[in-house]
Amino acid sequence: MKKSHSLIFPGLLLRGRLLKRYKRFLADIELEDGALITAHCPNSGAMQGLTTSGTPVWVSRSSNPSRKLPYTWQMAEVDGTFVGMNTSNPNDLVEYAILGGVIQELQGFQTLRREVGYGQNSRIDILLENPSEPLTYVEVKNVHLKRGKTAAFPSSVTARGAKHMRELSEMVRQGHRAYIVYVVQRNDCEGFELAADIDPLYEAECRKAFENGVQPLVYACEVTPQAITITHRLNFNF
Numbered sequence: 001m002k003k004s005h006s007l008i009f010p011g012l013l014l015r016g017r018l019l020k021r022y023k024r025f026l027a028d029i030e031l032e033d034g035a036l037i038t039a040h041c042p043n044s045g046a047m048q049g050l051t052t053s054g055t056p057v058w059v060s061r062s063s064n065p066s067r068k069l070p071y072t073w074q075m076a077e078v079d080g081t082f083v084g085m086n087t088s089n090p091n092d093l094v095e096y097a098i099l100g101g102v103i104q105e106l107q108g109f110q111t112l113r114r115e116v117g118y119g120q121n122s123r124i125d126i127l128l129e130n131p132s133e134p135l136t137y138v139e140v141k142n143v144h145l146k147r148g149k150t151a152a153f154p155s156s157v158t159a160r161g162a163k164h165m166r167e168l169s170e171m172v173r174q175g176h177r178a179y180i181v182y183v184v185q186r187n188d189c190e191g192f193e194l195a196a197d198i199d200p201l202y203e204a205e206c207r208k209a210f211e212n213g214v215q216p217l218v219y220a221c222e223v224t225p226q227a228i229t230i231t232h233r234l235n236f237n238f
C-alpha cells in the first residue's frame with residue numbers, strides 16, 4: 001500500500017483573526033471563542049498579503065507543557081484560499097511526495113536522508129542516494145506570495161537562498177545532480193516566477209545555477225485545516 005503523502009495535522013486547528021504580527025516570530029491572535037493568544041510565527045519572511053489585521057488565520061496547539069508559546073500559526077485565509085505559511089512544513093511535504101510517488105522527477109532512489117551537511121557550513125534539505133551513482137541534492141523553498149495568478153519567490157531578500165544556489169551549482173560541477181523544489185502552499189496559482197524586483201541577486205544566482213545544470217521544480221499544494229498535500233506541478237515562467 002502506498003504511503004500517504006499528506007502532512008496531516010495531529011489535532012484540530014483553531015480559527016481566529018490576526019491582530020498583529022511583530023518581531024518576526026510573534027503574532028497576536030483572537031480566537032473564535034474570544035480568547036486572546038500570542039502564537040509562534042514560523043516564518044521569518046515579509047509574508048506580503050498575509051499579515052493584514054483582521055485576516056482569518058488557523059493555529060495549532062501543542063500539548064508540550066514546556067513550550068513557552070503553545071500555539072503555532074499554520075495558515076491564513078486570503079481571497080477564499082487557505083495559504084500555508086509555516087516554512088518548516090515544505091521539507092516534510094517534499095519527503096512525503098517523493099516517498100508517495102508524486103514527484104516523478106525524484107523517483108528510483110534507495111536512500112533518502114534529511115539535513116545532510118555539504119558546501120560551506122550548509123545542510124541540504126534532502127539527499128537522495130543510489131549505490132555507485134552520483135548523489136542527488138534537493139533544496140526546498142516555501143512559496144506563499146501570489147501576484148495576479150502567479151506564485152512568486154522570494155518574498156524578501158534572501159542572501160541564504162543565493163548562497164544555496166551557488167552551492168548547488170558546485171555540486172553539479174563535481175558530477176552530482178541538484179534540484180531546487182519550490183513548494184507553493186496554496187492552490188490558486190497558474191504558474192510560478194522569480195521575484196527579481198524583490199531580490200535581483202537571488203534571481204541572478206538562480207539564472208547561473210540553472211545554466212550550470214541545477215534543475216528547478218515547482219509544485220502546488222492543497223491546503224486545508226486538516227492536512228496539506230502536494231498535488232500538481234506548476235509551470236515555471238523563467
